[in-house]
Amino acid sequence: MPIYEYKCEKCGKEFETLVLNQKEAISCPDCGFDRCAKLLSSFRSLSGSRGSSEAFESRSSSGSGCGSCAATSCAGCGSR
DSSP: OOOOEEEETOOEEEEEEOSSOSSOOOTTTTTTOEEEEEEEOOOOOOSSSSSSHHHHHHHHSSSSSSSSSSSSHHHHHOOO
């Protein structure tokens, strides 16, 4: 289920929303205006002195992939 970023064409509020149906009308959560522009989402990448594969291995070898729970995998905590 994709989460998209939008910007209201009336008040300028930027927000994220879960879109279950691409034909669904998106309304601003602040002013209720129904014309919102879909924004190009940014993504997070690893950087630093270590290579990206080394950084991934050090993060995932400590147990949980996300670090927000004590489960040994994301399947164990049910957040994914």
